[in-house]
Amino acid sequence: MNRPVPYRGGGFRPSKIRGLGLFVFIALLLIAEWGTRAGWITNLTLPRPSDVIKTLWDLAASGMLWTHLGPSLGRLTVGAFFGAGVGVLVGVLIGLSSVMRAGLVPLVAAIFPIPKIALLPLFVIWFGIDEMSKYALIAFGTFTPTVVATYGAVDNVDRTLIKMGQSFGLTRASIIRKIVIPGAMPGILSGLRISLAIAIILLTAAEMIGAEYGIGAYILQAGALYDLERLFAGVTMLSVLGVTLSYVLGKIETRVLRWRI
């Protein structure tokens, strides 16, 4: 008898399948479209996807899209920039200094689980009802996860590389700048992904409480009027914003981390 040995390997290795994600997405939309047209999904449950697209189109045509999107993007940029920036800085300090670690880690652990949305009324009192309180909320919300991700990443930098740096007499500043920070980069970037998603959530929440324009305000108005087309148009904007940010971060990762295997 001669037959080939049965093959038992394979699997357990994710491979890239192009376009399947898009296909699932479009398939779901088509099912919703079909359901709402055929009538087995009432238009009180779900708006017709084509109507949502039309609403978005009208919004863009009237210029109102930018009226809402502009302030939102501004708030997101300023808030996330300061929150993540200060977060990376504090995270690196915690990672490098035992004093900072002993002093700040308990504090960060204490403020991490607070739902930051609960602090919005407080921030309104502290910073006023206008932009400043929104910046503060988003910054504060992105700060804690960035800190935790950053000092974890610094802790995980290969100690033999640091030892190597010391053995060649590199200055402390050189070791930090040329070994610790690049070594922590993968961890910092994956922390940023989480932080930016949180930033979008907080942006929406802040705009729902006190804003005239912004995606959050737009969604809230639509919800109050039970205007499902506009509500879904707003949600679509958020989703597209999230996907775009994640895409941009992915591009940055492949560029900055091209040394990884």
Add this chain to the structure above:
Amino acid sequence: MDLKIDALTHRYGPTEVLADINLDIPTGRIICVVGPSGCGKSTLLRFVGGLERPSEGQVLQLSDPPADSLNPFTFVFQDFALLPWRTVDGNVRLVLEDHGLSKPEMDRIVTDVLARTKLADFADALPKSLSGGMKQRVAIARALAVRPAVWLMDEPLSALDAQTRELLMDDLVGLWLRQPFTAVYVTHNLAEAVRLGHRIVVLSRRPGKIRKIIDIDMPLEERSAGNAALTKIEQELWHLMRDEAQAADQELIT
């Protein structure tokens, strides 16, 4: 630069790892330190390089290092310790950047050491695309760049396969013949020790003590794999270490 290890003893908590080590390290000689795993040979190397402090005793410099040496005590690590985000060129440059050298001077050193380690064509490669032997060559080039007074080599060939190890041993012999350097070379591979060592120091199992010091007079260029005299010394070393290695193997790691 001559070194002297003077009555060095070290403890981690209650466990004594090294006991009363006395050893002379003369200029221009390769001292191989062999011993069973866990005998503290790598720890000894870190004391010589000033990366750790012993509990008792000291490592003495008997003279000043040469003035042109940028980093007198220079390590070559078992796992290469290359920065994965820097190219071959960048990894060598890393150790020169803090010395205030001019750009042409730095370029000259980098070109020179890459040529001496046969890496000139790979200057722009990232470590991820290099084989283990090439990575260790980069680490050797990096060490050459700072003109060490003493090379501290911590099992530099242990992560490589046997063929690559042979090639790199030849490279090391070539570098030494071209310009004799002082080295403390820690290894558990007896064949490496008899090929490269002018003096072989056998450490006992924990706490590490010097069991025997063997000097080999045969010039490095005459040594080769399978040389009868060397094989005899290797046998002798193995005989010395065998029981200890067996006992060390059966110890629980604390």
